[in-house]
Amino acid sequence: MKQFADSANATFSDLTETATLCPYCGVGCALNYGSDSEGVIHYAKGRDGASNAGRLCVKGRYGFDYAAHPQRLTRPLIRRDDAYPRGPLSTFSRANSSGPRKPGGIVDYAEVLPHFREATWEEALERAASGLAKVRDTHGAHALAGFGSAKGSNEEAYLFQKFIRTVLGTNNVDHCTRLCHASSVYALIEGIGSGAVTNVVRDVENAEVAVIAGCNPTANHPVAASFMKQAAAKGTGLLAVNVRRPGMASYCEQYCQITPGSDVAFYNAVMHVIIAEDLHDQAFINQRTEGFEALAKAVKPYTPEAAEAMTGVPAAQITAFARRLGQAQSAMFFWGMGISQHVFGTDNARCLIALALLTGNIGRPGTGLHPLRGQNNVQGASDAGLVPMYYPGYQAVSDASVRERFEQLWNVSLPEQPGLTTAEITHAALEGEIRGLYCMGENPFLSDPDMNQVRKALSSLDCLVVQDLFITETAEFADVILPASAFMEKRGTFTNTDRRVQIGRPVRQPPGQARQDWHILRDLAQRLGHDWDYADESAVFDEFVQAAPLYANLTYDRLGEHGRWYPCPDANSEGERVLFGDQFPIGRGRFVPAELGQAPDLPDDDYPLVLNTGRQLEHWHTGVMTRRSRALDALAPEARVEVHPSDAKRLGITDGSWTTLRSRRGAVEVQAHITRDVALGTLFLPMHFREAAANLLTTPELDPFGKIPQFKICAVALAPLSTPLTPPQPDAVSHAAG
Amino acid sequence: MSDVTLTIDGRRVTVPEGTTIWDAAQTLGIDIPVLCHDPRLDPVGVCRVCAVDVGERTLPAACVRAVSPDMEVRTDTQEILAHRRVLTELLLADQPAVSQREQTTGDDKLYALAREVKVTDIPWPDQSERQPRGQDASSPVIAVDHQACIMCDRCVRACDDIQHNDVITRTGKGYSARIAFDLDVPMGESSCVSCGECVAVCPTGALTHQSLATTDAG
Numbered sequence: 016m017k018q019f020a021d022s023a024n025a026t027f028s029d030l031t032e033t034a035t036l037c038p039y040c041g042v043g044c045a046l047n048y049g050s051d052s053e054g055v056i057h058y059a060k061g062r063d064g065a066s067n068a069g070r071l072c073v074k075g076r077y078g079f080d081y082a083a084h085p086q087r088l089t090r091p092l093i094r095r096d097d098a099y100p101r102g103p104l105s106t107f108s109r110a111n112s113s114g115p116r117k118p119g120g121i122v123d124y125a126e127v128l129p130h131f132r133e134a135t136w137e138e139a140l141e142r143a144a145s146g147l148a149k150v151r152d153t154h155g156a157h158a159l160a161g162f163g164s165a166k167g168s169n170e171e172a173y174l175f176q177k178f179i180r181t182v183l184g185t186n187n188v189d190h191c192t193r194l195c196h197a198s199s200v201y202a203l204i205e206g207i208g209s210g211a212v213t214n215v216v217r218d219v220e221n222a223e224v225a226v227i228a229g230c231n232p233t234a235n236h237p238v239a240a241s242f243m244k245q246a247a248a249k250g251t252g253l254l255a256v257n258v259r260r261p262g263m264a265s266y267c268e269q270y271c272q273i274t275p276g277s278d279v280a281f282y283n284a285v286m287h288v289i290i291a292e293d294l295h296d297q298a299f300i301n302q303r304t305e306g307f308e309a310l311a312k313a314v315k316p317y318t319p320e321a322a323e324a325m326t327g328v329p330a331a332q333i334t335a336f337a338r339r340l341g342q343a344q345s346a347m348f349f350w351g352m353g354i355s356q357h358v359f360g361t362d363n364a365r366c367l368i369a370l371a372l373l374t375g376n377i378g379r380p381g382t383g384l385h386p387l388r389g390q391n392n393v394q395g396a397s398d399a400g401l402v403p404m405y406y407p408g409y410q411a412v413s414d415a416s417v418r419e420r421f422e423q424l425w426n427v428s429l430p431e432q433p434g435l436t437t438a439e440i441t442h443a444a445l446e447g448e449i450r451g452l453y454c455m456g457e458n459p460f461l462s463d464p465d466m467n468q469v470r471k472a473l474s475s476l477d478c479l480v481v482q483d484l485f486i487t488e489t490a491e492f493a494d495v496i497l498p499a500s501a502f503m504e505k506r507g508t509f510t511n512t513d514r515r516v517q518i519g520r521p522v523r524q525p526p527g528q529a530r531q532d533w534h535i536l537r538d539l540a541q542r543l544g545h546d547w548d549y550a551d552e553s554a555v556f557d558e559f560v561q562a563a564p565l566y567a568n569l570t571y572d573r574l575g576e577h578g579r580w581y582p583c584p585d586a587n588s589e590g591e592r593v594l595f596g597d598q599f600p601i602g603r604g605r606f607v608p609a610e611l612g613q614a615p616d617l618p619d620d621d622y623p624l625v626l627n628t629g630r631q632l633e634h635w636h637t638g639v640m641t642r643r644s645r646a647l648d649a650l651a652p653e654a655r656v657e658v659h660p661s662d663a664k665r666l667g668i669t670d671g672s673w674t675t676l677r678s679r680r681g682a683v684e685v686q687a688h689i690t691r692d693v694a695l696g697t698l699f700l701p702m703h704f705r706e707a708a709a710n711l712l713t714t715p716e717l718d719p720f721g722k723i724p725q726f727k728i729c730a731v732a733l734a735p736l737s738t739p740l741t742p743p744q745p746d747a748v749s750h751a752a753g
Numbered sequence: 754m755s756d757v758t759l760t761i762d763g764r765r766v767t768v769p770e771g772t773t774i775w776d777a778a779q780t781l782g783i784d785i786p787v788l789c790h791d792p793r794l795d796p797v798g799v800c801r802v803c804a805v806d807v808g809e810r811t812l813p814a815a816c817v818r819a820v821s822p823d824m825e826v827r828t829d830t831q832e833i834l835a836h837r838r839v840l841t842e843l844l845l846a847d848q849p850a851v852s853q854r855e856q857t858t859g860d861d862k863l864y865a866l867a868r869e870v871k872v873t874d875i876p877w878p879d880q881s882e883r884q885p886r887g888q889d890a891s892s893p894v895i896a897v898d899h900q901a902c903i904m905c906d907r908c909v910r911a912c913d914d915i916q917h918n919d920v921i922t923r924t925g926k927g928y929s930a931r932i933a934f935d936l937d938v939p940m941g942e943s944s945c946v947s948c949g950e951c952v953a954v955c956p957t958g959a960l961t962h963q964s965l966a967t968t969d970a971g
Contacts, residue, residue: 017846017874017875017879018873018874018875019845019867019872019873019874019875020850020851027855027859030859049858049859057857057858058857058858058962060858060953061953068793069793069953070915070916070948070950071948071949071950071953072946072948073894073946073947073948073949076894076947076948076949076952076953076962077894077947077949077962233946237946237948241915241916241917244916244917245914245915245917248917266917632946633947646893646894646963649893649894650893650894650947
């Protein structure tokens with residue numbers, strides 16, 4: 016007779032589960048890591064968080080092992096004297112094109128590491144501090160700049176901007192929000208007086224319709240997407256607008272595929288129909304808004320027929336879209352990079368805000384504006400003042416009374432001049448105006464547009480200090496590399512896309528001599544003569560709350576395991592889910608009309624196709640984390656450019672065949688994926704793969720308001736790769752070897 | 754909606770009409786064992802482990818049966834305990850010798866139940882050698898062992914109703930019935946997006962995380 020084999024695994028008896036968060040996207044899923052006494056994480060389990068209700072996606076569930084990757088930096092590194100003049104160190108980073116014959120995967124340490132030597136913290140911090148101080152003393156504080164990170168905690172963001180402003184003495188501090196929602200935030204602050212979402216994702220279940228504009232939540236916010244799909248199953252009508260078919264389209268009542276850059280024409284036409292058919296909310300417009308007449312006048316010429324010619328969407332579809340939206344009792348508006356990453360990104364966002372004001376869809380359950388934030392702390396980093404024009408809590412640097420208040424709080428005199436934004440800092444470096452850069456957890460070499468220019472900019476610096484987990488492509492240019500801590504090694508608060516402030520807790524120690532990021536900042540500040548002293552992270556948070564009334568009533572104790580939303584009206588409140596039920600921070604909401612703009616870098620005979628860039632489910636931004644996750648790397652090891660079947664047939668390209676993709680700035684060689692998700696004449700390339708680096712191709716032009724680059728449109732030519740291929744170089748630092 | 758008062762193991766409880774016996778018991782702190790149900794899922798009552806005595810000819814599944822006024826529920830009679838134990842033995846009869854779930858996340862609910870009801874011998878035939886039900890290791894992150902599957906339907910509901918990915922379904926008949934992906938292709942070739950929700954809800958070693966150490970040379 017068979018016996019019951021009691022196979023309970025003894026190794027699980029000493030596992031502890033730590034309540035923390037997912038390190039990836041802005042949804043901010045709560046999870047537990049099961050880890051052993053050595054700090055090895057065995058699994059992630061979804062926890063009942065306000066934004067995820069126990070759910071996780073592939074990145075949260077399987078992408079946690081990057082922190083334990085053998086390439087983690089364990090000692091400070093200093094560039095050897097013979098590695099100057101400064102420049103890229105790897106074959107990949109030197110090349111002005113990329114492809115299968117160039118090294119792919121992650122940075123090859125065998126090639127890069129010999130150019131650095133290990134140093135003590137004492138020496139490395141001295142080198143970093145004196146390098147930055149020398150630039151300040153020689154060229155002035157405005158020759159310095161800092162890139163913080165939206166992957167860091169609120170405390171780290173707060174201290175980083177404080178370091179740049181008070182210790183270095185410049186407002187040249189920014190982070191990757193500039194590359195994702197800067198234009199949305201500009202339009203929101205202008206239109207309603209607040210850059211954060213007005214309602215949380217999960218309230219989509221109370222919406223009669225939801226507009227899913229220029230975003231691909233099933234890939235980029237998968238757990239948020241699951242709530243949208245659930246809402247759709249229970250009757251919420253989803254309406255998607257995109258240039259590339261999002262996974263969500265299968266769950267939508269209507270999907271409108273517009274031509275690249277025609278968003279303003281589409282939404283103006285929708286507003287035209289809503290006004291013409293009297294579907295607007297006149298009472299809301301009268302009581303809560305200003306500027307309606309100007310908007311009505313501006314959208315008048317955008318008849319559905321006129322818009323059909325501009326957007327490629329049949330007039331009848333535009334009218335149907337407008338009626339469904341206009342007749343709904345409640346509507347939510349979700350948008351992503353397809354709206355924001357244009358030279359007219361601010362105009363695109365203005366249209367969505369106007370559409371919400373026009374239909375009275377802000378301030379009630381099931382209504383609201385929700386730009387889906389990308390990084391886990393992109394909301395918090397901006398709230399903490401990691402942007403050049405605002406101190407913590409969106410208090411303008413240009414306002415003398417605000418500046419005075421911060422001078423008192425921080426006990427220093429502060430620079431008056433507002434700072435430069437991310438891409439402006441790169442441009443200023445090329446002009447020789449920025450001479451020193453402190454880069455904490457960002458990888459501008461891969462993330463910023465027009466890589467060939469970024470390479471020149473980084474090479475031209477007198478001082479570059481990089482603080483990161485690994486030698487990133489950017490760190491190849493550094494004088495000093497400071498080994499920092501990963502998400503699962505630190506305690507700190509993170510603010511998700513819903514404005515929910517939650518605490519992340521450590522489950523493992525930083526490896527070797529790697530340090531907490533905020534300790535490094537504190538030590539550098541002390542070395543440069545500033546008396547920084549905080550007992551722990553919660554003391555930093557308390558000072559941040561004191562600086563930013565936005566976060567009033569929040570403390571570590573009150574946040575506990577489940578966090579709270581801000582604004583939080585009193586100490587016992589959960590915080591507010593839905594904002595602006597009575598009035599906007601600026602009083603009345605402002606209609607800001609927009610005209611269809613002309614994108615730079617449009618197709619011509621030589622570059623006949625339009626390239627769109629973006630993210631894919633399994634990977635994260637420049638791949639520094641996800642390409643070092645065995646599971647995620649195994650699921651999606653290669654870049655593919657998406658090509659419409661008719662374009663592919665015309666060009667002689669088959670699924671999986673190698674192609675050359677060339678823009679006016681660079682070229683990559685990449686395999687093709689034939690799909691009807693992309694429209695005829697358009698292509699899509701994910702941004703995560705350095706061997707097919709999308710930003711070799713992209714154009715550096717910026718939106719005049721948000722200063723966001725136009726990542727979504729650049730003209731390219733696509734051709735089959737004619738020369739015979741040598742097999743792709745095996746990644747010299749494989750997981751086994753590294 | 755009106756409230757309903759009933760008795761569970763001699764304790765009176767009042768719950769809203771439509772509440773299941775299982776949920777009503779939870780409010781009293783009575784944990785009725787169940788394998789196919791999870792509070793995040795709509796109950797289907799297929800594993801029958803949560804069967805209780807309500808004085809009827811048969812034993813209804815507590816996870817799906819709604820309460821009714823003055824219902825007298827017993828969750829721990831000798832008959833119930835025997836029923837639960839036999840069901841557990843039957844489910845264990847063709848399980849793999851070692852639970853993969855206990856090796857990865859340590860939370861195999863079937864094995865835990867077996868310990869709770871003190872199963873030692875399994876006096877039922879083991880079909881697994883004559884008719885093995887197979888494994889699927891095609892996904893880099895999720896290991897499928899049909900042999901450990903008890904057809905509780907949790908993964909199907911998690912995939913359809915929680916994540917709305919609609920990948921997992923059932924196929925086959927009788928002993929060859931099993932879960933399948935899309936139109937019965939290997940999981941790694943299906944439209945699965947590897948969210949792992951099915952692994953999270955699976956009560957046995959049927960769906961487990963691939964060991965991260967074996968997905969790569971490292």
